[in-house]
Amino acid sequence: MRRITTIGFDADDTLWHNERFFRITQAQFAALLADYTDEETLLARLLEAEKRNLGQYGFGIKGFVLSMIETAIEVTEERVPASVIAQLLAAGQEMLHHPIELLPHAEAAISALAPSHRLVLITKGDLLDQERKLAQSGLGEMFDAVEIVSNKTPPVYAEIFARHGDGPEAALMVGNSMRSDVVAPILAGGWGVHVPHGLEWEIEWAEVPDTHPRFRAIAHLGLLPELVGWIDDS
Secondary structure, X not given: OOOOOXXXXXXXXXXXXXXXXXXXXXXXXXXXXXXXXXXXXXHHHHHHHHHHHHHHHOOOHHHHHHHHHHHHHHHOOOOOOHHHHHHHHHHHHHHHOOOOOEOOOHHHHHHHHOOOOXXXXXXXXXXXXXXXXXXXXXXXXXXXXXXXEOOOOHHHHHHHHHHHOOOHHHEEEEEOOHHHHHHHHHHHOOEEEEOOOOOOOHHHOOOOOOOOOOXXXXXXXXXXXXXXXXXXHO
16 A cells, blocks of 8 residues: 555646746846845845745736836835836746746656546646646646635645645645645644755745654655655655
């Protein structure tokens, strides 16, 4: 009998690129506000706004754009030109329409594991945007379930893995975020597998649980089927 019966996959920066589009927009943001403050100060203020606003706007592009506008108003002491606000809105629209580019080994790993395990896509962010990206990815039909949540916490994982599997003890979550995709499912009682992307949002940072028996790290998704097989057989 397998130890792992359900595998959860993160979406953004695990299956397809995402954070790099935020970085591009942040650079545009800094250029637009260069006459008012330096880039380091501006991005620090933006991060503070994003943290403040998570409880109201949640994760995703729309909340990011609103936080940029709020920061622009603050750093210009309410003197930000309407043309700058318009360009920030346009940048957000562009982010919402960027094409999906799968990360290496994503499709192959899902195809290899689908016949033997229940696969659940677990992602957070704006509902319409996440549905768009999943549809464009071509991976949707491979998942047994899709969960788009407001946040990834241990209770959320426990509920999802109980509803779509045999509980968190028989579940594994894989993703690029140490905080949301690794630490949280481990605290729920499952396994957490970290697949680094290279670009990390500061809000998703967490200490690496490298001494925990249910923590693993792999260099890329191509190594996931072998790891799952090893856990199942151990």
